[in-house]
Amino acid sequence: MSAAEPKVYGWCPGALRPMMSGDGLVVRIRAPLGRLSSEEARAVAELSERFGTGILDLSARANLQMRGVREETHPDLIAALQSLGLVEQDASAEARRNILLTPLWQAGDRSHRIALDLAAQLAAAEDLDLPGKFGFAVDAGVAPILQDVAADIRIEGEGDRLTLRADGADVALELTPESAASEALTLARWFLAHGGASNGRGRMQALLTRRAAPEAHGAGVAKGAPCPRPGETPSGTLVALEFGQISAKTFAALADLGPLRLTPWRMLLIEDARVAAPLPGLIHSATDPRLQVSACTGAPGCLQALSQTRALARDLAPHLPAGLSLHVSGCAKGCAHPKPADVTLTATGPETFDLIRKGRADAVPARPHLSAAALRATPDLLTKDI
Ligand code: SF4
The missing domain is CATH 3.90.480.10 (Sulfite Reductase Hemoprotein;Domain 2)
Structure with a gap:
């Protein structure tokens, strides 16, 4: 390597x-x-x-x-x-309880009730040997707000509708709040039964590139809403x-x-x-330019990092045009932003970065090996040719 x-x-x-x-x-x-x-x-x-x-x-x-x-x-x-x-008490129970609940839940609402039910059913399902990264999203408000967040099985609300969806599918299953948790576990078992976790690894989206979603899933997918901004x-x-x-x-x-x-x-x-x-x-401000920037831990906190990341990200943030996303990554893994950003700087050595446009941290660079000093001195480099 x-x-x-x-x-x-x-x-x-x-x-x-x-x-x-x-x-x-x-x-x-x-x-x-x-x-x-x-x-x-x-x-x-x-x-x-x-x-x-x-x-x-x-x-x-x-x-x-x-x-x-x-x-x-x-x-x-x-x-x-x-x-x-x-x-x-044990690592497999800890791994199984991989539920992401919409942070905007309110006590007793359907998201809250479904998440409690799902947590209890997952705790009891000791035979369910899901991969460590396999997760559930309970996103049952008036519109889903977690569609950009990684999850393998999604329970999504849209007005009065409630649906279950395998991540990556363009079809869903209509549900009731009472059946949501058990149907989610049925879908998890379907994932395992169809070879989704060979060698103990695997994700739902990858499985769906090889086969169709379950036959019973034929309903429309709930339309997502943007995630909220800082504030009340x-x-x-x-x-x-x-x-x-x-x-x-x-x-x-x-x-x-x-x-x-x-x-x-x-x-x-x-x-x-x-x-x-x-x-x-x-x-606190929804317009703070640091909200447009992602940066992983970088050096020295991460053993794989080839450079520091956050000081550069902090220095470049004020120069970003509104709406433009910047990702500064200590290596090509891109932990802080696995998806494409408008501009990505991927470290190639101490204080040197590849500049990638509209791509992930491991994409082919538009400008290779730029020094951090050059980027700080000429932040226009970020936006030229965009
Ligand atoms: S992207 Fe690379 S350097 Fe950054 S936290 Fe992940 S592994 Fe470490």
């Missing part, structure tokens, strides 16, 4: 099976229903400072990642998280995190305002809070 080729792990790290990174273990917390009470959030912040670097990342699947945990203290951290009810929602206030990262201190300060919901959009939702206090690293 060459230095430019990223290493592909065949599994998805969790709290019990953490991944080693450049600054220690990354311990991923999959909070039940994507929600932490104020007490839980303050406890997680305290554990992050005690066992890690005091830095928390929000993943694209709305999980919270504690960075910089030492191997020798990992068991103590897990015991503390288990006592909070945030980590299962009926469920609370959304605040964005620069590059999806937050210090434990700021996380604890937000927890003082209310329970926190984790979102897949690099934002936290503070339940019931109508105004969020300005705190370091938070983005």
